[in-house]
Amino acid sequence: MSTSNRGRSRLVADRRYKKPTAAKTTGKPSRPRRKKAPRKTRGPLGWVLSLLLWPFRLLFRLALYGTAVATLVVAAAVFYVYGTLPDYSALLDGRARGSITLLDRHGDIFARRGDQFGGAVTTETVSPHLSNAIVATEDKRFWWHAGISPRGIASAIRINLREGRGPLSGHGGSTITQQTAKLLCLGVEYDPAQWDSEAAYISDCRRGSLARKGREAIFALAMEAKYSKAEILSIYLNRAYMGGGAYGAEAAAQRYFAVSAAELNPAQSAMIAGLLTAPSSLAPTSNLARSQDRAATVLRLMNEQGYLTDDEATYWQQNPATLSTRNSNPDGGYFADWVIRAIARAEDAADGDAGDNRSSFDNDILRALEEASRDQVLQTTLDPAIQRAAAEAVDQVFSTRIREGSKAEVAVVVMSADGAVRAMVGGRDTDASGVFNRATQAKRQTGSAFKPFVYATALELGYGPLDTVVDEPFCMTIPGSGRWCPENYTSDYKGRVSLTDALKDSLNIPAVKISESVGRDLVHRVSADFGIASDLADTPALALGASESTLLEMTGAYAGILNGGSSVTPYGVVGQDGSGIGERVISPQAAGELIWMMQQVIERGTGRRAALPDREAAGKTGTSQEAKDAWFIGFTADYVAGVWMGYDDNTPLTGVTGGGLPAEIWREVMTRVHADLPARPLPAIAPARAAPAPAPQPAPQAQTGQNRQERPQRERPRDPVQSLLEQVLREIIGGN
Incomplete structure (x- = not known):
């Protein structure tokens, strides 16, 4: 054959595209590129939905940003209050007033006013039944919340609306921490140069405006950050008014039962815890039967929350607390109130203050004790036999001559x-105290x-x-x-x-x-x-x-x-x-x-x-x-x-x-x-x-x-x- 064509070029065209190098090196086939889907055009319905959803998106963003800003403001306020809080021991017991003990015409004690027993207590030194009873009654989520309880506030608002009141009138949903903040007057110290009297100072501390509630919540959050739960409860145990002229757990235990706060049994603890909502009217010295009924409710709450077994709750409900024989004589409550008011008025007159507000018995006690730097014992004109005769006569006539249900x-x-x-x-409540x-x-x-x-x-x-x-x-x-x-x-x-x-x-x-x-x-x-x-x-x-x-x-x-x-x-x-x-x-x-x-x-x-x-x-x-x-x-x-x-x-x-x-x-x-x-x-x-x-x-x-x-x-x-x-x-x- 002839070999004359060897030098000629090939008749086929060269490849237009190079082979993929990856295929050569890896031996894997290349993936085809995914084509972009064409962009859909928004129809009329889409435009309408977008317009409808835009305000909600805006509100959501505003709420999100507002919440963030509010959280920062609250955090800053809590941080500031945190820095002003003193050491826990300085708040444990701030009362330094003396007490007033009233003797009848024969020289026997028939009434006491003020913190006559003294002595600061803590959750470690009081009976555990008392701590449990207070938590069960006042704030059952105390050991877990951060100082305020949104759940409790919502529940209080629901109860207020159901009872025909305003959402913030009546039940407040305050935690024990918030109540302690109020007792501490949100950290404001009493200054005689600023206040007409300590009674006016206390009255201002107890205001319940919305702004005050907000400051109270911030103070409570700061307390939770500064102190332990046990420390907060200890402050509360020493500061709370517990009726009968007794401030603090130790004074109440001595006043009602003649024992120390460490010796209180469940029934006694329940009685003290039960009167915190209305100390004057629920105090056993005012109405023992009403106080026992309230204590039975507290015992039930302690049982429901696991602080007492069924048998224990039943036993103490059937064996309610009673006043000690030393303090069980309630005669002369109205007389004692009148004497205390007379002392308060005399001090007002000596200070040149006419003073028109005479409705609060607690304020009268405060005015009477403001100037007392030591315990006072006053001999009075009360004759206990005549007092009992008057009370018995009223009871006898009203029980036999007044129709049932009469409010006379x-x-x-x-x-x-x-x-x-x-x-x-x-x-008609002949043995009452601290009432009209x-x-x-x-x-x-x-x-x-x-x-x-x-x-x-x-x-x-x-x-x-x-x-x-x-x-x-x-x-x-x-x-x-x-x-x-x-x-x-x-x-x-x-x-x-x-x-x-x-x-x-x-x-x-x-x-x-x-x-x-x-x-x-x-x-x-x-x-x-x-x-x-x-x-x-x-x-x-x-x-x-x-x-x-x-x-x-x-x-x-x-x-x-x-x-x-x-x-x-x-x-x-x-x-x-x-x-x-x-x-x-x-x-x-x-x-x-x-x-x-x-x-x-x-x-x-x-x-x-x-x-x-x-x-x-x-x-x-x-x-x-x-x-x-x-x-x-x-x-x-x-x-x-x-x-x-x-x-x-x-x-x-x-x-x-x-x-x-x-x-x-x-x-x-x-x-x-x-x-x-x-x-x-x-x-x-x-x-x-x-x-x-x-x-x-x-x-x-x-x-x-x-x-x-x-x-x-x-x-x-x-x-x-x-x-x-x-x-x-x-x-x-x-x-x-």
Whole structure:
């Protein structure tokens, strides 16, 4: 073959693309490239959805950024507060006030106020049952949360809304840490230069505004970062008010059970923990049965949370805690409250502070203890036997004579003729403490119980019990008010009656006539001098008791009549300055005649149901306008007693007048008070022509001038003004 074609080039074209080198080196086939999917075009529906979702995306981003910023702000605030917190030991017990111990007239202790036992405790030194009971009751997630409990707050809001309140009104959902922060006043120390009193400081610390709640939460978070849970609970155990005047666990344990806080059993621990929500009203010294019921609930909570077994909870519920025999005598709670308030007012007066806020018993304790740098022991005038007699009488009448469900209240005061208060009951709950005291705090219309002071003025001006006045339709024109026509309670008229009959039958028209004739200003002056310090109305209705007064004031004024006409300042502390018998108001002669007239009220008049079986007594009934108040105040030769009945909301009484239930309560009280006392006659001065044995009889005729001369002459100077007043009085009431 020919070899001539070897040098010719190939007829096929060269490869246009090189072979992949990877294939040569690895022996693996190459992957084909994935083509990009064409971008879909957003349709009308997509645009609509995008527009709808855009606000939500914006809100989510804003919330996210806002939460981040808020977290940083809160963290900064917590970090700042953390740096201001002192060492734990400095907060454990910050109270340095002394205490007040009250002794009765025999020298026995009947009440204590303040932290009289002292001694800081910790969770390691108190009974574990107490720590468990407080956690179970106040904050069951205490050992796990970080200082605040969103779950608890949400639960509290739900309860508040369900009960018809605002979301932040009522239950607050506060943890124990938050409560401790409040007790520490968020770290603000008391500065006398900044606050009017420690009471004002405490009041400000307890404010519950939304801003305050926020600061409280920050302080609580800082405390959780600074202190251990045990340390926070220890501070709380020392700072919390636990009723009965006791601050802290040790004081409460000693106050109620006469044991140390380390010795408390589950029932005692549950009782202390249970009263933290309402220390004054739930304290066992106020109402033991109510305190035991609350403790039973706490024991159930301890069982549900694993602190007590079923058998243990059942046992302690069936064997509730009781007050120790040393502290179980609850008599005199209202009296002790009154003494504490009197001390607080005296300190306010010494500081030049009038002080209008007298509603908080806790604040009164603080004011009384502010200046006490050491424990004080005060001898008081309280007589425990008389106190028990008053309480038993109230219980007896209310249990047998008052319909079930009635909300009518009562107050009783018993004192000696010199103003020494021997017993005080401020409400139907006769052994209560730290609650509203109707004997000293309730100002009520006095009604006809005021009339003795009208007749005291007339007797002091020289007129006698047998002088007469005409009981008849009577009207007056009062400037600015028009025509005023008073009526008698019975809506009838007796004609000409003696002053004695006018008083014993509690006739209104004679009282107004006499008041206007002797001068309303003189009646006002006599009653004020006797100790009725309340504002008295400057109208003709003054004679009918249209003004308001307290039972303590009225009883003290009647004591002035009994002691012969000298003013009396009721007092409860032996040696208390400015108390007891004061200056003379009316002469002994006038006082003796008035006592005789008031004796007829009980023997023959509206107060017959108050008559005592074995001794003389004198007094006066009183029923205010529309029967909103019913009074009976009277005395024997030994004691003066006052009784008031009514409703706190001024609801009219139904079928009750001063001569009814109040007179019966007065009789029951005085019968018990005088059980072991010999009968003594009243210091009454009967008029010269009075019958030796008073008995119901027609109203006596008008007395003649000759009869008047037969009366003993007053040993006091006469002046022209007095003579003119006497002449006007004779012309009006029928004298010659």
